[in-house]
Amino acid sequence: MRIGIFTDTYPPFINGVSTSIKMLENALRKKGHKVFIVTVNPDNMSYQFEDNGRIIRIPGIPVGIYDYRLTTFYPIKAVNYIKEWNLDIIHTHTEFGIGTFARVIGKQFDIPVVHTYHTMYEDYVHYITKGYFDKSSKKIVEYLTKFYCDKTIEELIVPTKKTYDLFKEKYKYDRNVHIVPTGIEIERFYKEKINIDKLNQKRKELNLNKNDIIVLFVGRIASEKSIDFLIDNHVSLLKKHKNCKLLIVGDGPDLEEYKNLAKKHKIEDSVIFTGKVPWNEVPLYYNLADIFVTASHTETQGLTVIEAMAASLPVVALNDESFRNTVIDSLTGYLFNNKKEYVNRMLELLGDKTKREKMGKQARINSETYSSKYFAERILDVYRMALKGRPLKKDKSFISRLKNTIKRGFHGK
Numbered sequence: 001m002r003i004g005i006f007t008d009t010y011p012p013f014i015n016g017v018s019t020s021i022k023m024l025e026n027a028l029r030k031k032g033h034k035v036f037i038v039t040v041n042p043d044n045m046s047y048q049f050e051d052n053g054r055i056i057r058i059p060g061i062p063v064g065i066y067d068y069r070l071t072t073f074y075p076i077k078a079v080n081y082i083k084e085w086n087l088d089i090i091h092t093h094t095e096f097g098i099g100t101f102a103r104v105i106g107k108q109f110d111i112p113v114v115h116t117y118h119t120m121y122e123d124y125v126h127y128i129t130k131g132y133f134d135k136s137s138k139k140i141v142e143y144l145t146k147f148y149c150d151k152t153i154e155e156l157i158v159p160t161k162k163t164y165d166l167f168k169e170k171y172k173y174d175r176n177v178h179i180v181p182t183g184i185e186i187e188r189f190y191k192e193k194i195n196i197d198k199l200n201q202k203r204k205e206l207n208l209n210k211n212d213i214i215v216l217f218v219g220r221i222a223s224e225k226s227i228d229f230l231i232d233n234h235v236s237l238l239k240k241h242k243n244c245k246l247l248i249v250g251d252g253p254d255l256e257e258y259k260n261l262a263k264k265h266k267i268e269d270s271v272i273f274t275g276k277v278p279w280n281e282v283p284l285y286y287n288l289a290d291i292f293v294t295a296s297h298t299e300t301q302g303l304t305v306i307e308a309m310a311a312s313l314p315v316v317a318l319n320d321e322s323f324r325n326t327v328i329d330s331l332t333g334y335l336f337n338n339k340k341e342y343v344n345r346m347l348e349l350l351g352d353k354t355k356r357e358k359m360g361k362q363a364r365i366n367s368e369t370y371s372s373k374y375f376a377e378r379i380l381d382v383y384r385m386a387l388k389g390r391p392l393k394k395d396k397s398f399i400s401r402l403k404n405t406i407k408r409g410f411h412g413k
Contacts (some may be wrong), residue, residue, distance in 0.1 A: 001383065002034045002086055002393055004014075006102035007309040008060075010039040011279055016303040019279070020182045021093055027183070027376035032394070038078065038084045038098060049075055054294075056081055060097065074104055076294065087111050087394045089383045093118060095149070097113055103152040103297045112386040115149060116157040116180075117167075146198045150175060154386040157379070162321035162366035178382050181325070183375025184303055186310035186367050194287045204283045212245045215349055216289035216313070218282070219296065221252030221273075226276055226295035226318075231261050231271060235342045238270055241350045249285045251276035286311035291349055293331075294318065295342070302326065310365040316345055326370075332363040 005025060010016045023033050026039065041048050041057035049056035058075045066118050082105055083315075090113045092102045106292040128276060150173060157183045158164050167173035208214065215234070219225050227248065234246045246270065248258070262271040277285065284306035286292070291314045299322040305315050306326060315333035317323040328336045336347040349356050 001034070001380070002040065002088045002395070003028060003383070004036045004082065004085060004090045004102070005085040005093065005319070006038045006090060006105075008040055008096070008098050008255065009094075010037060011286060014289055016182075017093060019184065023185045024376060024379060026185065027372040030382075031376060031380075033380075036087065038082065039104070040098065041218055047075075049081075052141070053081065056097065058101075074101060074217050079105070083109065086395070088390070088392050089114060089386060090210060091116070091379075092153070095357050106152075110395060112154040112388070112390070113152065114155045114157065114382055114386050115153045116159075118159070119162060125357060134142060149173070150169065154388075155382050156366060157382055160322055160325065161186045165321075165390055176385070178378075180375070180378045180382065181370060182303055183370050183372045184306050184310070185372050186306070186370060189283045189286050189307050189310035190364075194283060196337060199284055199287055202281075203288060206247070206274070206288070208245065208272075208288065209243070212329075213241060213291075214245050214247050214289040215291050215293055215346070216247045216249065216285065216287065217293055218249045218307070219294070221248065221250050221255045223254055224296065224298040225252075226264055226297060227254070227258050228261055229295040229342075230293055231258060231265065231267075231407065233339060233343055233346075234271060235265050237346055237350065238267060240347060244350055246271045247274070247285065247289060249274045249277055249282070282307075286313060289313055291346070293346070294323075296320075296322075299323070306367055306370045310370075311361035312360040312364040313348060314356055316342065316349070326366075328366065329360075332366050342375075 003128055005021060007017070007021050009015060009021070011018055015353070028035050035054070037055040039055070040060040047060040048059070049057060051197065056078050058078055070309050077283050087109070088111070090102050090106050092099045092113060092115045095115075095117075103113055105111065115225065145391070149167070155176055155178060156167070156173075157169065157180050159180065161179060164177050164179050167177050172403045193218045198252055215228055215237075217225075217227065221227060230246060230248075237244050255275065259268070259273055261282060274285070289308075289311075290313070292305065292313045294305065294315075295318045296302070297318060297320050299320065302317070302322050307316060308315055309326070309332060315323075315325050315327045317333065317335055319335040319337045323335065327333045327335055334349075335344055336342040349359075
């Protein structure tokens with residue numbers, strides 16, 4: 001199968017969507033499929049071609065939300081390259097910019113489009129409106145989401161039932177919605193895969209002692225992740241466990257605000273902010289930790305939770321639908337509803353190393369269900385539904401080489 005993945009975010013950009021796309025690309029290629037990528041050039045306003053022309057980076061302009069860039073709806077220079085790919089299927093991971101371009105390409109060359117809906121946009125409206133016209137803006141977001149996910153695609157994929165319910169119950173979406181939990185390359189996070197020397201060096205860089213108990217958060221440093229909840233309640237944890245450190249990995253618009261919050265509580269020595277870290281170093285941070293925590297209420301799935309589980313960490317997460325199918329309460333970690341429950345569960349784990357290790361071991365086992373292998377198989381099933389019996393296309397470059405070989409044979413060359 002010749003698969004075109006169209007996305008606004010792709011490595012070296014680091015976030016959950018980018019990581020899942022790279023994982024899917026690798027898994028599909030391992031299964032023998034041809035995978036092509038259309039994405040944004042994060043560095044400058046020029047076209048960039050990589051991996052022997054299988055990756056096209058299109059120039060885009062910053063939109064003011066993290067490092068995202070928006071491309072034109074029809075970058076002509078890219079069209080001829082994409083035409084030569086002779087795609088069977090297009091898989092989009094964004095509704096706008098490159099997502100719109102993908103839909104135009106699909107229409108122009110009669111290629112079915114499958115879309116994965118990753119982001120609950122209504123939770124991010126405030127970044128654009130700054131608090132003004134939020135209600136009307138959310139209605140616009142709803143309209144645009146329904147349009148892009150209904151009128152322009154063959155099949156829709158969502159990662160959780162929470163997102164499924166958004167489309168079926170709120171948006172009244174009457175077409176197929178496939179719940180396919182996003183997979184990850186869980187092997188990257190296994191303890192036995194980690195270089196001990198690098199791990200010790202990272203521990204030294206962060207000023208961590210061997211007796212410290214490390215509580216970890218990984219993600220965007222932004223208000224919707226409720227990092228203030230973790231910092232506020234860390235004060236209570238320190239009263240009984242002075243060697244408890246809160247390690248916050250990631251970057252975002254509220255980084256300085258949260259640093260100031262830690263200073264306000266006078267716990268800045270026990271709250272460590274790493275800022276942005278390289279993608280290939282992320283597994284090191286998981287393997288420095290003893291417990292993974294999140295109070296975020298805007299996730300569609302929460303890939304960092306799965307990464308933590310693969311690293312054999314017990315997870316303490318908000319009792320949100322995004323996490324309920326991943327974190328099994330009292331088995332792989334705990335789900336909490338409020339401050340009191342969070343503090344009590346954390347104190348329980350902080351004071352019981354045996355329980356942390358037991359839960360972490362079970363978390364590792366459960367993470368297997370989110371492996372890239374199973375994820376790719378389920379995605380391929382959706383592709384086959386979208387193709388609806390269409391014959392797969394042949395590799396044009398192979399045909400051209402074959403014709404030239406035959407031609408040379410006829411002429412005795």
